Amino acid sequence: MASMRGKRFQFLGFYKNTIACRCLSLVFVVLLFSAAFLSSTPGFSSLQANHFDGIYNSSVSNSAFVVRKDKFLEVPQIVWGLNNQKIAFVRACLTARMLNRTLLMPSLSASLFYKEIELLEPIAFDKIFQFEQFNSICNGFVRLGQFSDLSNPTGPFELLKGSGRKWTVERDLDQLKQCREDPAIDDFEVIRIVGKNPFLWHDHWPVKDYAKIFKCLVLVDEIANEATKVVSKIREVGGNLRTDAVQINNAPLTPYIAVHMRIEKDWMIHCKKLEQRSKINQICSSKEEIMERVAHIVNLSKPIVIYLAIADSLLEDASVLNGWKEGLLPFEKKKLGVWDIYKKHPYLIQSAIDYEVCLRADVFVGNSFSTFSSLIVLERTQKLIEMGITRSCGLDVRWPSYAYNILGDLGGPQRWMTAMSDSSLHAISYGSNNISC
Ligand SMILES: Nc1nc2c(ncn2[C@@H]2O[C@H](COP(=O)(O)OP(=O)(O)O)[C@@H](O)[C@H]2O)c(=O)[nH]1
Numbered sequence: 001m002a003s004m005r006g007k008r009f010q011f012l013g014f015y016k017n018t019i020a021c022r023c024l025s026l027v028f029v030v031l032l033f034s035a036a037f038l039s040s041t042p043g044f045s046s047l048q049a050n051h052f053d054g055i056y057n058s059s060v061s062n063s064a065f066v067v068r069k070d071k072f073l074e075v076p077q078i079v080w081g082l083n084n085q086k087i088a089f090v091r092a093c094l095t096a097r098m099l100n101r102t103l104l105m106p107s108l109s110a111s112l113f114y115k116e117i118e119l120l121e122p123i124a125f126d127k128i129f130q131f132e133q134f135n136s137i138c139n140g141f142v143r144l145g146q147f148s149d150l151s152n153p154t155g156p157f158e159l160l161k162g163s164g165r166k167w168t169v170e171r172d173l174d175q176l177k178q179c180r181e182d183p184a185i186d187d188f189e190v191i192r193i194v195g196k197n198p199f200l201w202h203d204h205w206p207v208k209d210y211a212k213i214f215k216c217l218v219l220v221d222e223i224a225n226e227a228t229k230v231v232s233k234i235r236e237v238g239g240n241l242r243t244d245a246v247q248i249n250n251a252p253l254t255p256y257i258a259v260h261m262r263i264e265k266d267w268m269i270h271c272k273k274l275e276q277r278s279k280i281n282q283i284c285s286s287k288e289e290i291m292e293r294v295a296h297i298v299n300l301s302k303p304i305v306i307y308l309a310i311a312d313s314l315l316e317d318a319s320v321l322n323g324w325k326e327g328l329l330p331f332e333k334k335k336l337g338v339w340d341i342y343k344k345h346p347y348l349i350q351s352a353i354d355y356e357v358c359l360r361a362d363v364f365v366g367n368s369f370s371t372f373s374s375l376i377v378l379e380r381t382q383k384l385i386e387m388g389i390t391r392s393c394g395l396d397v398r399w400p401s402y403a404y405n406i407l408g409d410l411g412g413p414q415r416w417m418t419a420m421s422d423s424s425l426h427a428i429s430y431g432s433n434n435i436s437c
């Protein structure tokens, strides 16, 4: 933030030359002051969700696009990890938009079971994300509806998504176009897509369309508050440790690094397979490699707290707290004393809290093949862009993100920013080591 402020004041100096511009610069001073005030208020950074919604224009509406409120799309239950579910949900929204239909609020899954359908624990979308907020931010782009909005007792049109190698992207797109154009289908109040879950559907939309809808996903207060408690705790331990070690004056917020250490059993199996299939050997990082690379991040003001976003129960080796270089102070949920906050909740909510904690971190380090890490970097990139920073890879800016699975400068992790103009979400967010820095 310091360097940004410096730039803004230079900009102001430029206007000071003429008297006529003095009043203008006065207006600027007021605006700058309020911006500077907001950014140095403790609540500002610890409540980044508000920061997204409040200060910047959060409407994603592009034009007077009207989505029909009397025609609906129904999709299968959304499954797997939190971010697989978010991607699948957004893909369902974009499909509904293409059909000019309201998406019937789908069920998400609270648990992480992959195979046993009866163990998937359906959970309503609005138990995790705010329903009204979603429609208000996404107004004019996509729309969510409730099953109680349905009027017609006649059955839906069931649309079977094709599968197998012969079911190409083109065929999939043709099928959707046909649904839109054929009155015999379009007249149905509900089109119900059956078969594969939306994460496995062909993708037809650019990254920026996904990004627009991610912005409409605002956590319900109960979950956002849990994340705020965890972040406060991290900053509190950081503050205590730092005042013991070095005297830091006027530091309103103790910074922290969040590392999404993706070293759980399920991931190690998945990533080894992925490495073999794609012939890329940069996907799996060991605990030691992650520690080594994080230690080489330049310009960290040590000592600094490292929050380890990790699914503790799935760890093979419980010693993630050992082996960190001097000045890097690792904490996981138990050592931090926040396990009580997490343990009340099912997988999906635990993961959503961790996601927020990583999103709000001063520095984030993750794995470029993980959807969890990738969507965090996408949101952080979006925030930087809204602040006017479009290229930050080499610069000393706030909120840097890194990928530890790729070697960057000086033995550190590679700087990471999402290529928002990419045409494929898969290429930038979970199937690639191309991280645009
Ligand atoms: N960070 C974090 N991950 C968790 C938690 N609980 C489970 N997980 C992990 O999250 C993974 C699935 O999440 P997903 O969003 O798909 O991320 P990805 O698999 O890394 O792309 C699971 O495989 C777990 O290892 C948690 O509380 N925090």
Ligand SMILES: *[C@@H]1O[C@H](CO)[C@@H](O)[C@H](O)[C@H]1NC(C)=O
Pocket (backbone or CB within 6 Å): 057, 058, 059, 060, 061, 062
């Ligand atoms: C927000 O952006 C939308 C679309 O770009 C625009 O129509 C609207 O006027 C903006 N609102 C504000 C408060 O700037």
Ligand SMILES: *[C@@H]1O[C@H](CO)[C@@H](O)[C@H](O)[C@H]1NC(C)=O
Pocket (backbone or CB within 6 Å): 065, 066, 067, 068, 100
């Ligand atoms: C969606 O349908 C409504 C009602 O028929 C129409 O006014 C609107 O233009 C349609 N939107 C698009 C993008 O086709």
Ligand SMILES: *[C@@H]1O[C@H](CO)[C@@H](O)[C@H](O)[C@H]1NC(C)=O
Pocket (backbone or CB within 6 Å): 298, 299, 394, 395, 396, 397
């Ligand atoms: C590290 O800090 C120095 C001094 O503030 C700055 O000049 C340099 O650009 C920074 N390096 C990086 C990679 O951020």
